Amino acid sequence: MNPIVLFFHKTGSPPWFYRFSGYLIPWLWAIFLVITAIALYLGFFHAPVDYQQGATVRIMYLHVPAAWMSMMIYGLMAIMGFIALVWRIRIMEVLVIASAPVGAAFTMMALMTGSLWGRPMWGTYWVWDARLTSELVLLFLYFGVIALYNSFDEPRKAARAASLMSIVGAINLPIIYFSVEWWNTLHQGSSFGGDGPGIHPDMLLPLLLMAISTKFFYGANLLSRARLILLKQDHRKRWVQDLLSQEKH
Amino acid sequence: MSKQATGTAFGALLRRDFLLAYRRRAELLQPLVFLMVVTTLFPLGVGPSPQLLANIAPGVIWIAALLASVLSLDSLFRSDFEDGTLEQMVLSGQSLALIALARIVAHWLVAGLPIVLLSPLLAMWMNLPDEGLPILIESLVIGTPILSLIGAIGGALTVSLKRGGQLLSLLVFPLYVPLLILATSAVGAAVVDLPYTGQLGLMVSGLIVALTLAPFATAAALKLSLS
Amino acid sequence: MPNNSYMLSVSELSFERYFDRVFEPVSFELAAGSLLLVTGSNGCGKTTMLRVLAGLLEPSEGKIHCQEQPLYAGHNPAIKDDLSVEENIMFWMNFMGTRESVRDKELCKRVIREIGLTPVTLQEGRTLSAGQRKRCSLARLLFCDEALWLLDEPYSNLDREGIVMLDGIVRNHLESGGACIMTTHGSLRPEGFELQECHLVSGRERYAGAAA
Numbered sequence A: 001m002n003p004i005v006l007f008f009h010k011t012g013s014p015p016w017f018y019r020f021s022g023y024l025i026p027w028l029w030a031i032f033l034v035i036t037a038i039a040l041y042l043g044f045f046h047a048p049v050d051y052q053q054g055a056t057v058r059i060m061y062l063h064v065p066a067a068w069m070s071m072m073i074y075g076l077m078a079i080m081g082f083i084a085l086v087w088r089i090r091i092m093e094v095l096v097i098a099s100a101p102v103g104a105a106f107t108m109m110a111l112m113t114g115s116l117w118g119r120p121m122w123g124t125y126w127v128w129d130a131r132l133t134s135e136l137v138l139l140f141l142y143f144g145v146i147a148l149y150n151s152f153d154e155p156r157k158a159a160r161a162a163s164l165m166s167i168v169g170a171i172n173l174p175i176i177y178f179s180v181e182w183w184n185t186l187h188q189g190s191s192f193g194g195d196g197p198g199i200h201p202d203m204l205l206p207l208l209l210m211a212i213s214t215k216f217f218y219g220a221n222l223l224s225r226a227r228l229i230l231l232k233q234d235h236r237k238r239w240v241q242d243l244l245s246q247e248k249h
Numbered sequence B: 001m002s003k004q005a006t007g008t009a010f011g012a013l014l015r016r017d018f019l020l021a022y023r024r025r026a027e028l029l030q031p032l033v034f035l036m037v038v039t040t041l042f043p044l045g046v047g048p049s050p051q052l053l054a055n056i057a058p059g060v061i062w063i064a065a066l067l068a069s070v071l072s073l074d075s076l077f078r079s080d081f082e083d084g085t086l087e088q089m090v091l092s093g094q095s096l097a098l099i100a101l102a103r104i105v106a107h108w109l110v111a112g113l114p115i116v117l118l119s120p121l122l123a124m125w126m127n128l129p130d131e132g133l134p135i136l137i138e139s140l141v142i143g144t145p146i147l148s149l150i151g152a153i154g155g156a157l158t159v160s161l162k163r164g165g166q167l168l169s170l171l172v173f174p175l176y177v178p179l180l181i182l183a184t185s186a187v188g189a190a191v192v193d194l195p196y197t198g199q200l201g202l203m204v205s206g207l208i209v210a211l212t213l214a215p216f217a218t219a220a221a222l223k224l225s226l227s
Numbered sequence C: 001m002p003n004n005s006y007m008l009s010v011s012e013l014s015f016e017r018y019f020d021r022v023f024e025p026v027s028f029e030l031a032a033g034s035l036l037l038v039t040g041s042n043g044c045g046k047t048t049m050l051r052v053l054a055g056l057l058e059p060s061e062g063k064i065h066c067q068e069q070p071l072y073a074g075h076n077p078a079i080k081d082d083l084s085v086e087e088n089i090m091f092w093m094n095f096m097g098t099r100e101s102v103r104d105k106e107l108c109k110r111v112i113r114e115i116g117l118t119p120v121t122l123q124e125g126r127t128l129s130a131g132q133r134k135r136c137s138l139a140r141l142l143f144c145d146e147a148l149w150l151l152d153e154p155y156s157n158l159d160r161e162g163i164v165m166l167d168g169i170v171r172n173h174l175e176s177g178g179a180c181i182m183t184t185h186g187s188l189r190p191e192g193f194e195l196q197e198c199h200l201v202s203g204r205e206r207y208a209g210a211a212a
Helices: A003-011 A014-046 A055-087 A090-122 A130-151 A155-186 A201-233 A238-248 B006-023 B025-046 B050-073 B075-082 B085-091 B096-125 B132-158 B164-191 B197-226 C046-054 C085-096 C105-114 C130-138 C160-175 C203-207
Strands: C006-014 C026-031 C035-039 C061-066 C071-073 C148-152 C179-183 C195-199
Touching: A014 A055, A014 A090, A014 A201, A014 A238, A055 A090, A055 A130, A055 A155, A055 A201, A090 A130, A090 A155, A090 A201, A130 A155, A130 B132, A130 B164, A155 B132, A155 B164, A155 B197, B006 B025, B006 B096, B006 C085, B025 B050, B025 B096, B050 B075, B050 B096, B050 B132, B050 B164, B075 B085, B075 B096, B075 B132, B075 B197, B085 B096, B085 B197, B085 C071, B085 C085, B096 B132, B096 B197, B132 B164, B132 B197, B164 B197, C006 C046, C006 C179, C026 C179, C026 C195, C035 C046, C046 C061, C046 C071, C046 C148, C046 C179, C085 C105, C085 C130, C130 C160, C160 C179
Parallel strands: C035 C179, C035 C195, C071 C148, C148 C179
Antiparallel strands: C006 C026, C006 C061
């Protein structure tokens, strides 16, 4: 068997994945914490304040990366879902299901930070601006995938249904995004955030660092959830029983 | 095994669907009544001011059409799924995407087209200016098939679930957002004499994309539901 | 090893649900003219195995080597309540019968006569009894020309005449070179045939004695 096939075969094995991700997770958390600390320090103490918005612009360092992650994760779910459906690889199914709550959490974070960011400017906690509206629709797409998964009894069938739904949603996502953008220009909504006359380089660095660190957060969180799902699904299998009896000693 | 010609099978399926719809023609009225009731709720809820109603007319009529459409989507595949017809169709060797398309076409003719025919009545109730009516009808003619096509994917995914109907709405409404935005903007533009052909053109391209992709997604979802 | 003279050959076939095998792996080969009886207790996966063989489910282990798509007659009779027996059968003839059967009303009447449903030809599906539904669902055996049949508990609900009728249909099929796989949970077995048997063992029996 050639090495690539062997690799996929190995990663597909739950016990192997469980062990491998167990090694990886602490490193991912560590990197996430370090980069986030640097980014937030730079963002809150080094970067200048916006002449219009004052200090509240600093929420951008949370809002924008969260929004980016919310969309990236959905896209990843679609790609992994496609692999899961076509090649019936179980670990991919698990990763899709584990990603959904993380993506939904990032979406909610983007919504809440966006709302807080806008409050001083607009006077209300919510405006139907393009980005917030798109994030809200994205949140419903996430809820749909999660609800669909929870409606099926058999876990693999549930995961495959969720995968198909995320593919359909991901194809529609750009269309939704652009149509909401366009709708917003029609109705003169207020827009904000980083699209102004070029972003100051001192603001750019913390933003990019946060964008990178959130990916490590996603990775660590994803692998932790995936391990838990595997344990739960295989709880009667040999490798889990062995693992649990090892823990006892 | 000599398979039946695709056209023959497609035709047989359509004929069967029309026969079934005819046998249960009383039930076909339900989504239409729903459509009328929902539309009348708006003047009752927001007040009968003619200007206000005219302003929200395109949105209200389209949202009501959306809701009525989703109501009839749950039963798109359910009956065939439950009595074993669907699995026989899957095994027949005919293209499942084509089978799904046949069902969707029959569904639109029986559930979507009536919405189009009912729209002048709704337009009158919502005080839509006369300039808007032709565009409203056009937008519905282009848009209701898209509702059926995208909705069929949701219907196929939820057909094996006991209470699939509610979930179906949740799955499908976010996907309808672009259509809603384009359609209502087209009608709204027509009313104030602004250009609307762009929106309609985009809707037509959306219809073509949906026609090519949705049957395959629906077929995949049906195979999944049967497993 | 797939052998071309066999219509169907199955090796270490199994299917998983909830991450457990539904039935223990089975292997067998089916030659033309043979009848395979799949036996096993209730819930041991006979229907599931048949659906895997039909192609509705993907096996999680093992291999199937099948010369062509089999005909599957499952528990659900695939009859529309709102259509008459004749309309139901005509639809299936036009949808998945042989090329020659398209719109052939004469053939439809002959099929209905052979399954013994002539008295109820024009009656709607919802008014049929369980036995009549079963007969109607077996009609497809008469106008499809698949060589391999997969019949899930075909004798259930049939009266004595129905059983004799089915035996006759299956015998004809085997004699003209077809093959058939039937499931039964024991009490009803085809009489007067040379049978191959395959006994399914439920996967869950493995856990019967395991510690919680």
